[in-house]
Amino acid sequence: MEFDYQITGGDFSSAGFASSHLKKILKQLGIQPRLIKKIVIAMYEAEVNIVAHAWQGWIHVRIEPQAIRLEIQDQGPGIEDIERAMEDGYSTASEEVREMGFGAGMGLSNIKNNSDDLEITSTVNEGTELTIIKKFQ
Amino acid sequence: MSAQTFHHALKIQEDICIGCAHCMNVCPTGALRVVQGKAKLLAERCVDCGECYRACPVNAITVEQDDFSRVFDFSHSVLLVPELLFGQFPEDVDKSLIKEALHQLGFNEVVEVEHAAGILQQSTHEYMQGSDQERPLISAFCPAVVRLIQVKFPALVDHILLQKPPLDITALYYRKKLEDSGLDPDQIGIFYVTQCAAKIAAIKSPVGETHSYMDGVVNMDYIYNKVYATLKAQKKNGAQPPASPEQQPLSPEGILWSLTHGEADRVEGRCLAIDGIHNVMEFLEKVENEEMSGVDFLELRACDESCAGGILNPANRFLTVERLRNKARQQEQTPVKPARGIDHYRDYLHRNLALKPVAPRSIMKLDEDMTRALNKMRRVKDLMNTLPGVDCGVCGAPSCSALAEDIVNNKATLRDCIFIQRKYEQKNLQRPDESFDIMRRIWGDDKLIGNR
Structure with a gap:
């Protein structure tokens, strides 16, 4: 089962749409509430990352009976230092983004904490790719 | 799935139903279908919010109540009333006259549900200080909201603050008090005047409790008509008893408890009050996504203007709110603090006020x-x-x-x-x-x- 979402950079009012949609799907599949929560948090953070940092992005969701895989790809500034970006509280978000209540620097670490596997590749001034895997067991 | 039956107070009268689908279109949980020209309720999906009742153009949806004559099965009957009942009448109708009319209907005692507000408030405060249960905590006050969380937001059942609503605490208090006074437990009948279907469902098939503390339910519109008729007859015959001052007036918090902000304004920390089932659902979506942080407590009520907007209330909800707020203001200016009987049972009630965990039962x-x-x-x-x-x-x-x-x-x-x-x-x-x-x-x- 696959789903695709397109996310527009800067569109804060729509942030959360894709994660809400995915949440409904996971509920219909009868995934345990605790797991749904983790997956939706990871998805939401990924969504907000695109909105806050990138120009545009795509999320491809693939659901198998054993696991869910989120492939997130954006066109944007990329991440210079992935290791630092993974640290709690590290953020390159602009003042405007922070004023909107985003950009607290918890995004990537939150994704990592809520997934079983996280892969990040990024090219500065081109974009970032994330693959998130969460097993259902 | 295990075989379960869900008691619903909302009943579709097939002979009256015209199959217009108005109810189906407003149901927030998709619990209605039309089959053979009649609305059909899917019991496992219904949360007893009453939106269908509001939408039905021919009054084919009714709220069942217990046979009123059951009151006479008990030698000592207590009627628990929400303060809202008094707010259904114009301000010039004195509360003591309404209470007297209720006594005449056959109740030995008439007690406001919200006498337990103080105890609940204290207990909530203590709980929130000492517990690391995941925030925001969600009040268990509105039974329609508790059921909504069970069926549509199963991930959030762990957020429900497991404390009895004032209604059950007051029922528990009264039963204990009367038993202690030497009355035969089987002869004590505790009845409740309800403003909504959800409260009936909560009494007939409680969530988080093994049994209900109530022996019967009377609907607000029914009791309103009875009281109204009594008052009218008294006036006509010139037999109106003199108004008397309240012996145990409710605290301002108690008066306001069932209104929007009634709880949220009294809980410490960052609290939000949300009324109206669609508003509640929109917000629970966000809570589920963890789109917010730092909120400690949520007061969520299924009806617009909370219980003042209950489907069985005859009076306009905005006027009821105005009356109750005026009353609370007056009460604030009354410096005399009378002894409240419930205080003697504070420890007993604190020990017995926890609810059992609420199980999710997703309809999705x-x-x-x-x-x-x-x-x-x-x-x-x-x-x-x-x-x-x-x-x-x-x-x-x-x-x-x-x-x-x-x-x-x-x-x-x-x-x-x-x-x-x-x-x-x-x-x-x-x-x-x-x-x-x-x-x-x-x-x-x-x-x-x-x-x-």
Whole structure:
């Protein structure tokens, strides 16, 4: 089962749409509430990352009976230092983004904490790719 | 899934129902369908919010209540009333006259439910100080909200603050008090005047409790009419008793408890109060996504203007709110603090005020088995590309997606869709009389045969 979402950079009012949609799907599949929560948090953070940092992005969701895989790809500034970006509280978000209540620097670490596997590749001034895997067991 | 029965106070009177689907279109949990020209309730999905009751144009949806004569089965009967009952009457009708009229109906004692507000408030405070239960905590006050969380937001059951609402605490207090005074427990009858269907469901099939503390329920509109008739007769005969001051007046917090902000304004920390079931659902979505942080407590009420907007209240909800707020203000200026009987039972009530954990029972699942659920979801996705997406309800389901889910669960067929019927007729895959029969099966003979 696959789903695709397109996310527009800067569109804060729509942030959360894709994660809400995915949440409904996971509920219909009868995934345990605790797991749904983790997956939706990871998805939401990924969504907000695109909105806050990138120009545009795509999320491809693939659901198998054993696991869910989120492939997130954006066109944007990329991440210079992935290791630092993974640290709690590290953020390159602009003042405007922070004023909107985003950009607290918890995004990537939150994704990592809520997934079983996280892969990040990024090219500065081109974009970032994330693959998130969460097993259902 | 284990066999469970859910008690619902909302009943569809088939002989009155005209199958207009108004209820189906407003139900927030998709708990209604139209079959054979009548609305049909899907018991496991219903949360007793009462939106259908408001929408029905012919009053075919009723709220069941216990036979009033049950009051006389007990030698000592207590009527628990929400303060809202007094707010149904104009301000110039003194509370003591309403209480006296209730006594005349056969109740030995008439007690406001909200006397327990102080104890609950203190207990909530202590709990929040000492517990690391995940925030925001969600009040268990509104039974429709508790049920909504169980069926639609199963991930949030762990957020429910497991403390009895004031109603049950007061019932517990009164029963204990009367038993301590030497009355035979079997002869104590505790009744409750309800403003909504959800409270009845909560009493008849409690969540988080093994049994109810109530022996019966009386509906607000019923009791209002009775009291109104008594007051009118007294006035006519010049037999109106003199108004007397209240012996145990409610605290301002108690008066306001069932209104919006009644709880949220009294809990420490960052608290939000949200009323109206659609507002509640919108907010719970966000809580579930953890789109916010730092909120400590949520007061969520299914009705607009909280309990003042209960479906059984005869008075306008905004006027009721005004009256209660005025009263609370007056009470604040009354410096005398009378002894409150409930204080003597503070420790006993604190010990007994916890609810048992609330179990989720999701209505969203397509199948218990994950692989089958995935297959069904694929089919739903395909069906959604075939169905028109106008959510017209002519198939007898509230939306195209509801029909698609019914189809994959073998509860409906694609041909129930009027657009699909036209498509098939165009391609000579179905005859018009076959389409006609389908419509008849859904909407009944009345609408399709004869002259309405």
